[in-house]
Amino acid sequence: MKTVTSSNGASRTAQVKAVDSICPYCGVGCALTYYVDPAQNRILYVEGRKGAPNDGRLCVKGRYGFDYATHAQRLTKPLIRKTESYPKGPLSAENQEGASGPRKPGGLVDYGQVLPHFREASWEEALDLAAGGLKEIRDTHGSDFLAGFGSAKGSNEEAYLFQKLVRAAFGTNNVDHCTRLCHASSVAALMEGIGSAAVTNVVRDIENSDVALITGTNTTENHPVAATFMKDAARKGTKLIVINSRRPELADFAEVYLQIKGSSDVPLYNAFMNVMIAEGLVDEEFIAKRSEGYEELKKVVAEYTPQVAARYCGVPAEEIVRAARLFGGAKAAMIFWGMGISQHTHGTDNARSLISLALISGNVGRPGTGLHPLRGQNNVQGASDAGLIPMVYPDYQSVEDPEIQKKFEEYWGVKLSPTKGLTVTEIVHGALEGTIKGMYIMGENPFISDPDTNKVRKSLAALDFLVVQDIFLTETAEFADVILPASSALEKIGTYTNTDRRVQIGRPALEMPGESRQDWELICEISTRMGYPMHYGSPSEVFDELARCAPSYSTLNYEHLGAFGKWYPCPDPVNSEGEQIVFGDSFPSGKGKLVPVHVSDPDELPNDDYPFVLNTGRLLEHWHTGVMTRRSAVLDAIAPDAFVEIHPQDAEQWNVRDGGYVRVTSRRGEIMLKARVGERSSPGSVFIPMHFREAAANVLTNPAVDPLGKIPEYKYCAVRVTPVDGQDGATAD
Ligand SMILES: Nc1nc2c(c(=O)[nH]1)N[C@H]1C(S)=C(S)[C@@H](COP(=O)(O)OP(=O)(O)OC[C@H]3O[C@@H](n4cnc5c(=O)[nH]c(N)nc54)[C@H](O)[C@@H]3O)O[C@H]1N2
Ligand SMILES: Nc1nc2c(c(=O)[nH]1)N[C@H]1C(S)=C(S)[C@@H](COP(=O)(O)OP(=O)(O)OC[C@H]3O[C@@H](n4cnc5c(=O)[nH]c(N)nc54)[C@H](O)[C@@H]3O)O[C@H]1N2
Ligand code: SF4
Ligand SMILES: [Mo]
Numbered sequence: 001m002k003t004v005t006s007s008n009g010a011s012r013t014a015q016v017k018a019v020d021s022i023c024p025y026c027g028v029g030c031a032l033t034y035y036v037d038p039a040q041n042r043i044l045y046v047e048g049r050k051g052a053p054n055d056g057r058l059c060v061k062g063r064y065g066f067d068y069a070t071h072a073q074r075l076t077k078p079l080i081r082k083t084e085s086y087p088k089g090p091l092s093a094e095n096q097e098g099a100s101g102p103r104k105p106g107g108l109v110d111y112g113q114v115l116p117h118f119r120e121a122s123w124e125e126a127l128d129l130a131a132g133g134l135k136e137i138r139d140t141h142g143s144d145f146l147a148g149f150g151s152a153k154g155s156n157e158e159a160y161l162f163q164k165l166v167r168a169a170f171g172t173n174n175v176d177h178c179t180r181l182c183h184a185s186s187v188a189a190l191m192e193g194i195g196s197a198a199v200t201n202v203v204r205d206i207e208n209s210d211v212a213l214i215t216g217t218n219t220t221e222n223h224p225v226a227a228t229f230m231k232d233a234a235r236k237g238t239k240l241i242v243i244n245s246r247r248p249e250l251a252d253f254a255e256v257y258l259q260i261k262g263s264s265d266v267p268l269y270n271a272f273m274n275v276m277i278a279e280g281l282v283d284e285e286f287i288a289k290r291s292e293g294y295e296e297l298k299k300v301v302a303e304y305t306p307q308v309a310a311r312y313c314g315v316p317a318e319e320i321v322r323a324a325r326l327f328g329g330a331k332a333a334m335i336f337w338g339m340g341i342s343q344h345t346h347g348t349d350n351a352r353s354l355i356s357l358a359l360i361s362g363n364v365g366r367p368g369t370g371l372h373p374l375r376g377q378n379n380v381q382g383a384s385d386a387g388l389i390p391m392v393y394p395d396y397q398s399v400e401d402p403e404i405q406k407k408f409e410e411y412w413g414v415k416l417s418p419t420k421g422l423t424v425t426e427i428v429h430g431a432l433e434g435t436i437k438g439m440y441i442m443g444e445n446p447f448i449s450d451p452d453t454n455k456v457r458k459s460l461a462a463l464d465f466l467v468v469q470d471i472f473l474t475e476t477a478e479f480a481d482v483i484l485p486a487s488s489a490l491e492k493i494g495t496y497t498n499t500d501r502r503v504q505i506g507r508p509a510l511e512m513p514g515e516s517r518q519d520w521e522l523i524c525e526i527s528t529r530m531g532y533p534m535h536y537g538s539p540s541e542v543f544d545e546l547a548r549c550a551p552s553y554s555t556l557n558y559e560h561l562g563a564f565g566k567w568y569p570c571p572d573p574v575n576s577e578g579e580q581i582v583f584g585d586s587f588p589s590g591k592g593k594l595v596p597v598h599v600s601d602p603d604e605l606p607n608d609d610y611p612f613v614l615n616t617g618r619l620l621e622h623w624h625t626g627v628m629t630r631r632s633a634v635l636d637a638i639a640p641d642a643f644v645e646i647h648p649q650d651a652e653q654w655n656v657r658d659g660g661y662v663r664v665t666s667r668r669g670e671i672m673l674k675a676r677v678g679e680r681s682s683p684g685s686v687f688i689p690m691h692f693r694e695a696a697a698n699v700l701t702n703p704a705v706d707p708l709g710k711i712p713e714y715k716y717c718a719v720r721v722t723p724v725d726g727q728d729g730a731t732a733d
Contacts, residue, residue, distance in 0.1 A: 019509040023062040024489035027375035029498025030054040034509040059224035064634035075485030076514020078126030086117035131529030133465040137438035143171030150388040151443025152377035155494025157542040159386035169532035173421030180424040185347030185709030195589025201370030202500040208368030211330035215243035216340020221620040260313040269353035271309030272324040281328025283362025293594035300596035332368030343714040349597040375499035382497030390421030395550035431459035448625035451701040485516035504565030603704035610718035622691035642692030661724040669699035
């Protein structure tokens with residue numbers, strides 16, 4: 001028993017239960033302890049766990065972002081669309097204050113009242129309808145008319161079951177998830193380059209680096225605890241080369257900070273290699289033994305002198321030379337990257353040049369070296385490992401390899417499709433074209449997170465049948481025929497694999513609200529009702545099945561994972577923590593492939609009508625489409641509003657006032673929001689966070705994709721910024 005004080009100041013004596021779990025937000029995967037009042041079914045406070053890789057550290061989301069789980073708007077009963085005639089999806093900007101209520105989630109009072117076109121249903125009715133609707137499309141049109149989006153917020157077990165459902169019960173490989181919008185291009189380049197897409201070295205290995213190149217990542221806001229280890233390393237002597245088009249906080253800790261123009265990474269790293277080759281700062285032995293394609297690479301990078309790159313990047317040639325010498329001169333150098341690299345129509349080329357940089361300098365396979373594409377969602381590494389990808393079964397085994405297909409057919413006892421499936425972006429397009437007619441979306445909110453919202457609206461509305469399984473009535477759920485209320489991370493047991501390849505167990509701290517049910521059980525219900533029975537006793541049983549078909553996980557089980565988890569590969573889970581550094585002797589693909597790349601333009605360039613480059617991304621306090629963090633009292637209070645950040649020079653030129661309202665317009669749509677005048681972005685470039693549905697950045701973004709990764713160009717499109725009359729918001733609300 002313990003005395004606790006509530007937020008309104010009242011104190012009372014309560015039984016406090018401690019539950020060891022994992023933060024549900026980002027890929028750092030911090031281990032934490034929830035202190036729970038079971039009588040009230042509430043979290044009282046949270047502490048980071050010492051002894052885990054995060055060493056007890058947490059960011060504001062881990063520490064205060066838990067109360068979304070007990071928010072009054074949690075879905076508690078299955079819902080069914082009442083009438084076909086009601087327009088699908090949230091109402092558009094023109095009639096925002098209509099039946100859907102105010103646009104801010106906190107303002108939605110009671111979905112039962114504000115969404116009159118849904119009605120509550122029993123589980124039997126909802127599950128029969130959900131499975132029946134999907135089955136009918138499969139049986140009348142064919143398996144490939146169905147598709148599923150799984151979730152990187154869910155556990156490995158849920159991801160495994162979801163892809164199995166799509167492959168075995170739907171009969172198609174049309175299964176994907178937000179990795180497509182995230183590191184798909186990095187994965188394409190890494191698979192081609194070294195035959196594996198997971199990180200080669202863990203974040204904390206930076207303490208062994210002389211130099212770390214940190215590019216296209218806003219680490220302090222998006223991987224905050226990882227950033228604290230980077231700063232610790234910098235304080236102890238690791239020299240940071242920070243590269244970005246919008247100043248990140250880590251620039252304050254950098255030996256060299258290059259604020260490049262958006263989309264100019266390829267010429268920059270080519271120039272790094274140009275200098276390193278010219279000055280003998282390459283590892284000839286490593287190149288000869290462990291790579292191929294060096295001669296061709298040399299020819300291409302010869303064209304990219306620091307002077308040439310300086311013109312593309314908008315930074316002085318001398319600074320490029322200084323950074324290249326620093327990187328090339330390091331005994332051990334590590335490379336971290338994020339969405340500034342991957343979310344471009346040439347994202348794969350960006351990642352290819354970083355891989356070449358690491359390979360020609362021999363910076364893989366040793367302490368303090370390596371390639372670390374910082375993984376975003378708490379379980380995007382695990383969801384990908386578990387097979388939520390249209391081209392591969394669990395553990396990246398190709399669906400188009402007949403031998404592998406046969407193995408999985410025997411394993412799952414069903415005939416499987418021999419053709420790779422469609423990606424997120426292709427599925428959304430397919431819905432518009434009528435080649436996708438039915439979907440099951442679990443734990444994603446594509447209406448707000450996919451590019452070009454007006455297009456996504458048409459796509460989702462065009463579906464014949466949509467099932468959404470979520471914990472809230474999201475904007476995407478407003479298009480659904482059936483909505484299934486599911487479990488939050490705080491209510492379930494399951495494993496999550498973080499950016500470091502560490503597999504950790506998350507444990508239930510709270511009771512489920514109302515009649516909501518566990519995600520994994522719902523997947524089994526749908527599958528069974530579609531004629532492919534799935535029965536498991538527990539998530540740990542599902543994990544064992546995943547481990548049997550995913551070699552990287554083969555040695556692991558719940559017992560070994562214990563309190564703190566393990567890194568995979570983990571040949572000896574009884575006596576070791578697993579491997580922090582991989583590929584010491586060779587790569588899964590044998591030799592590393594050096595793929596030379598030339599500079600290419602983004603898909604859409606600014607012009608007189610649309611003079612600004614729009615960069616979109618994240619804020620520390622909010623998560624993607626805001627569904628969770630805008631329902632967290634502390635986080636919402638710190639960052640309540642959407643804004644567009646604009647440089648003072650531009651603000652003056654375009655008559656924009658700090659705090660005043662502006663319209664931001666692209667070729668695809670327009671939003672209205674407050675201006676924030678600041679110097680983090682360069683003149684000519686503006687930044688909008690993606691979290692605010694009332695001013696959704698993706699109304700503006702360009703859906704053009706990278707040809708290999710199929711990832712959209714979220715980091716670059718052309719927009720116009722115009723002040724709204726009076727700028728006080730009077731005409732804005
Ligand atoms: N608070 C918070 N944390 C998160 C998330 C969240 O929603 N909120 N989401 C998680 C997820 S899923 C992900 S994928 C990660 C993403 O984490 P980040 O990769 O840090 O994501 P972004 O905020 O998109 O930031 C991308 C960075 O790239 C820069 N950039 C833009 N264009 C270019 C360019 O052309 N070249 C270079 N070199 N840089 C450029 C941007 O200015 C920005 O600093 O964050 C994870 N963590
Ligand atoms: N403009 C722009 N757009 C972007 C990006 C960008 O940088 N700029 N980044 C892209 C990237 S990297 C990503 S990863 C995507 C993310 O895009 P999404 O994955 O669509 O975004 P989230 O808001 O994280 O959606 C997660 C959903 O899962 C639900 N959920 C949470 N936990 C659970 C659970 O345990 N079970 C179930 N069933 N549901 C759950 C939440 O309520 C929420 O609706 O956005 C992409 N979109
Ligand atoms: S750094 Fe990431 S995992 Fe750690 S507490 Fe913050 S959001 Fe959670
Ligand atoms: Mo992501």
